[in-house]
Amino acid sequence: MDFGFTEEQDDLRQLVRDIMTKRATDDYLRELDEASEFPYELYDEWVKTGLLALPFPTELGGDAAGIMEFVIVVEEIGRRGYDVSLPYCAPIFNALNIVRHGTVEQLEMFIRPFLAGDIRFSISMSEAEAGSDAGAMRTTAVRNGSDYVLNGAKMWASGAGVKDTYINLYAKTDPEAPAGKGLSLFLIPNDTPGLEINKVHTLGRRMFPTTSIFLDNVRVPAENRIGGENEGWTMMMSGLELERVATSAAYLGNALTVVEEALAYAKTREQFGSPIGSFQAIAHMLADMDTSVEAARLLTYQAAWLVEQGIGDRKRISQAKLFGSETFLDVAQKGLQIMGGMGYSMETPMQRHLRAALGTTITAGTSQIQRQTIAGALGLRPDGGRRRG
Numbered sequence: 197m198d199f200g201f202t203e204e205q206d207d208l209r210q211l212v213r214d215i216m217t218k219r220a221t222d223d224y225l226r227e228l229d230e231a232s233e234f235p236y237e238l239y240d241e242w243v244k245t246g247l248l249a250l251p252f253p254t255e256l257g258g259d260a261a262g263i264m265e266f267v268i269v270v271e272e273i274g275r276r277g278y279d280v281s282l283p284y285c286a287p288i289f290n291a292l293n294i295v296r297h298g299t300v301e302q303l304e305m306f307i308r309p310f311l312a313g314d315i316r317f318s319i320s321m322s323e324a325e326a327g328s329d330a331g332a333m334r335t336t337a338v339r340n341g342s343d344y345v346l347n348g349a350k351m352w353a354s355g356a357g358v359k360d361t362y363i364n365l366y367a368k369t370d371p372e373a374p375a376g377k378g379l380s381l382f383l384i385p386n387d388t389p390g391l392e393i394n395k396v397h398t399l400g401r402r403m404f405p406t407t408s409i410f411l412d413n414v415r416v417p418a419e420n421r422i423g424g425e426n427e428g429w430t431m432m433m434s435g436l437e438l439e440r441v442a443t444s445a446a447y448l449g450n451a452l453t454v455v456e457e458a459l460a461y462a463k464t465r466e467q468f469g470s471p472i473g474s475f476q477a478i479a480h481m482l483a484d485m486d487t488s489v490e491a492a493r494l495l496t497y498q499a500a501w502l503v504e505q506g507i508g509d510r511k512r513i514s515q516a517k518l519f520g521s522e523t524f525l526d527v528a529q530k531g532l533q534i535m536g537g538m539g540y541s542m543e544t545p546m547q548r549h550l551r552a553a554l555g556t557t558i559t560a561g562t563s564q565i566q567r568q569t570i571a572g573a574l575g576l577r578p579d580g581g582r583r584r585g
């Protein structure tokens with residue numbers, strides 16, 4: 197068993213830390229958060245320094261880096277905030293899905309321009325009536341000559357309104373099929389006629405703004421369908437393990453920063469003639485925070501190792517996601533408490549960390565859904581024995 201990193205991995209961590217310290221300053225992040233704006237300048241830097249290309253095959257211009265390297269990068273970006281990790285991770289997850297399921301022509305058409313920074317990707321599965329039960333979506337795509345025509349309404353499509361974005365949109369190509377079946381995946385440029393994209397204002401995660409989408413006879417060429425017709429569910433599920441591991445790494449990065457910031461404050465803020473960190477109530481809170489973040493770190497790295505080995509252990513991956521998000525939320529609440537009024541004020545980043553943390557137990561599979569997965573792996577029937585037909 198080896199808990200260490202290689203020299204190359206340490207160098208990679210330092211590179212990302214340097215880029216993020218220089219470019220993602222508190223002022224820059226505060227402005228983006230306030231304006232609900234995508235970090236275009238930072239994204240360009242990720243393209244320029246090769247960080248975006250890191251997990252892609254070399255024949256497509258990538259670096260073919262391992263899962264652990266990807267996790268290191270995401271954790272370091274997450275140190276500046278979980279919210280700023282999404283503009284890095286989400287486009288990559290979608291692009292990797294295209295690499296897994298696209299044709300040679302589609303890789304040329306979509307992945308090369310993506311790695312050059314010319315186009316970006318977002319994902320749209322959810323609908324107002326189809327959240328945790330994403331397979332219940334009702335947006336339709338009907339073949340018409342060499343095109344598909346899409347109609348319906350999507351909800352929570354984060355990043356769909358960002359410049360030069362192709363929305364990875366799932367729609368029903370067989371409306372008679374039961375929930376979860378008869379779905380297909382389409383890449384739709386976000387300036388396609390018939391699309392109406394509106395920002396949805398949220399408590400946090402504003403640097404990859406989420407949106408609602410209305411589709412009114414949106415025409416998409418059939419060559420923009422990724423994978424076979426009606427095979428969308430398999431595509432939606434593939435890559436989920438990597439996504440959960442990388443997402444857990446971003447929670448970890450942000451949770452580490454929360455502990456660092458709260459600790460620094462506890463050491464310098466004096467009340468009753470002493471640093472507040474010398475009061476046992478505060479010191480023990482910090483001891484607990486540090487301990488749970490270390491536990492989250494081990495679960496995340498273990499999950500990364502499992503995925504790297506090709507061991508698809510859904511239980512442990514869900515445990516990393518569940519514990520990582522709930523730990524992040526717990527330490528952010530405690531961090532804000534330790535900083536008192538300064539934590540609650542918009543002058544310090546602690547409130548942004550807490551707002552981001554509140555979303556992590558809802559997105560990428562809610563905590564309840566992670567517990568369903570874990571309970572199922574324990575041989576339980578947490579659905580009360582019911583199965584949808």
Ligand SMILES: Cc1cc2nc3c(=O)[nH]c(=O)nc-3n(C[C@H](O)[C@H](O)[C@H](O)COP(=O)(O)OP(=O)(O)OC[C@H]3O[C@@H](n4cnc5c(N)ncnc54)[C@H](O)[C@@H]3O)c2cc1C
Pocket residue numbers: 319320321322324326327328329351352353354355398401406555558559560561562563564565568
């Ligand atoms: C900020 C933000 C960004 C998002 N970005 C995207 C995106 O880019 N693309 C996209 O497609 N979607 C996105 N989503 C949607 C997200 O995936 C859903 O919000 C999530 O899956 C939960 O669905 P819901 O909100 O409809 O809640 P519901 O599914 O209605 O759940 C409500 C509550 O019921 C619980 N619940 C539901 N089913 C069960 C069950 N079987 N057992 C126990 N409890 C259950 C849930 O855990 C939750 O507590 C985003 C959401 C948010 C808030």
